[in-house]
Amino acid sequence: MHSFTEENYLKAIYKLQETNGEVVATSALAQVMGVHAPSVTDMLKRMAQKKLVGYQKSKGVKLTEKGKQVAVGIIRNHRLWEVFLVDKLGYRWDEVHDMAEQLEHIQGEDLVNRLDKFLGFPKADPHGDPIPDAKGVLPKSKSVLLSTLKAGDTGTFTGVTDHTAAFLNYLDKTGIALGDSIKVKAIEEYDQTYILQLKGKKDVTVSFKVANSILMS
């Protein structure tokens, strides 16, 4: 139906719209797609023809309703396959992204819904990212960055904004795991270092960079 490339552009535009507002710039898209700007201009013209995006020369791009549906579908696929890889095949959370990048494009009558059922209708992927339902509804997350909490605040670690293996491995090594109850014991004024108290575990100290990649609710 759509090429892998088109699907990847749609996903990228969707995510950029989520974080940076409705209109997405050619340069931003080029950045995340890892291609040069003229390639993006080209692609947007083709996708506009197919009514997947609204595009006006030099005015940026937005997804159409159709484009949005495809994008959310791909995200649903991606996250469900990640759950499969971790829960059923025993991979670690830092190993699954690249495989899910391929699996998300597999087409099949009812495939993703059967997978969903097989996995027990999970609400989130191994990184805490919410899984859109079969109708394409993605629950609006009300998590906040750990870096926005004050000393004394408490919450549950529900997700990450940095999905790199390096960061995920750091969390594993440090003993911070998804679902943990975390209390901000203190914030060092001088360098914005966070001293965290993990339920039942020893205290850990993390940098602002780390606190700024952890989602809490």
Added chain:
Amino acid sequence: MHSFTEENYLKAIYKLQETNGEVVATSALAQVMGVHAPSVTDMLKRMAQKKLVGYQKSKGVKLTEKGKQVAVGIIRNHRLWEVFLVDKLGYRWDEVHDMAEQLEHIQGEDLVNRLDKFLGFPKADPHGDPIPDAKGVLPKSKSVLLSTLKAGDTGTFTGVTDHTAAFLNYLDKTGIALGDSIKVKAIEEYDQTYILQLKGKKDVTVSFKVANSILMS
């Protein structure tokens, strides 16, 4: 590493070599790939450069050792994913081929071996086709076509040579299932019709066309 197209050519060449002898003709390949002959000539030149096939102008093509390894790997992927779709997601045997055609190309460190383990190291796919082991060894099947049996012969239904949904549905409807013990009660001389006795079930009569697509051992 290799494109989907290359992998599909390798698989096609492998299967043609199995059934039609070592050297594969351009036209045969064009036929099964669903493309025209000049496209095949083009592709074979590129694949020869990559040492995936041995190709000499107008002399046909054979797989190199490297090409053979890739081909068997793809077949292993395909058959294991088919088992997954049937055993874990509950699809019927006539529904899984097209999805497996996509899944067979997914690359991942150790993915297929983990899938194999998760599935309990199956020996055959839902159609009875043997699954190559992790080293690429594909057990030589000693099945024979039902159409080669004589009246009075008995055997077990172990596979099909026609993988179309139409044929598989016909078997389901007729009540002939993989693993069934089957006795050839009689063969009608006039039109080569086979009268089969299914263990514990009623007798069924099938055409030569059907008997010629059923593997027994």
Added chain:
DNA sequence: TAATATAATTAGGCTAATCTAATTAAATAT
């Protein structure tokens, strides 16, 4: 062996997705 039929290759072109270099449009600073 020569004529014919079939199979394969070459020649030339197309599309999707990319690139670099040059140009134009938009945003920012003077």
Added chain:
DNA sequence: ATATTTAATTAGATTAGCCTAATTATATTA
């Protein structure tokens, strides 16, 4: 308001994988 910087587009090429039409090579038949 102009000049300058930055962002985006156009122009022109490239590669993989496909096509049709024309040509050549191989196989078959007379």
